Amino acid sequence: MLRQLRPASVLLTALTVITGLAYPFAMTGLAGIIFPAKAAGSLIERGGTVVGSSLIGQNVTGANYFHGRPSATTATDPADATKTVPAPYNAANSAGSNLGPTSAALAERVTGDLASLKAENANDPVPVDLVTTSGSGLDPDISPAAAAFQVPRIAKARKIAEDKLRDLVASHTEGRMLGILGEPRVNVLVLNLALDDLVRR
Structure with a gap:
């Protein structure tokens, strides 16, 4: 069993580093160089x-x-955290109203x-x-x-x-x-x- 876990762990770690860290950082850096204004928002x-x-x-x-x-975006109601209140153009809660x-x-x-x-x-x-x-x-x-x-x-x-x-x-x-x-x-x-x-x- 350890013989199977070791290569699986190595592969998981390698793919996490490559696809979860190296690739996003490389693309972010490249975008910042090629399209600086767009990359900055x-x-x-x-x-x-x-x-x-x-x-x-x-x-x-x-x-x-x-x-x-x-x-139709909303935000948490400051008076009651279980409710929401209208907050137009709230970028932290991008969504439509879902009203049919x-x-x-x-x-x-x-x-x-x-x-x-x-x-x-x-x-x-x-x-x-x-x-x-x-x-x-x-x-x-x-x-x-x-x-x-x-x-x-x-x-x-x-x-x-x-x-x-x-x-x-x-x-x-x-x-x-x-x-x-x-x-x-x-x-x-x-x-x-x-x-x-x-x-x-």
């Missing part, structure tokens, strides 16, 4: 301060900024969101990504239509011409990857930072 800085990541959405609620998709199409809670939330959005802009149809959560709850992007829908509200709040804001959205719209993968999208954090820059000019 695609962080965005302003004036030497990190303001967020282009990979994780932020909970923006002000009328003078573009808003992202709703987020027959869920009364989902229907109520979507109906409320639709009413709020229609109050902001009654002239255009509400884009679906402004009332639905993503599977991760951390989606940093919205569709160009979702950004355009918010232009009248932001133009009013910031006293900027709508055409200027539409041009800003267009200039920050990313196309499909390789021309065929995914959908056109706008990164909300990048767009909001560009909006602040536009106002300072």
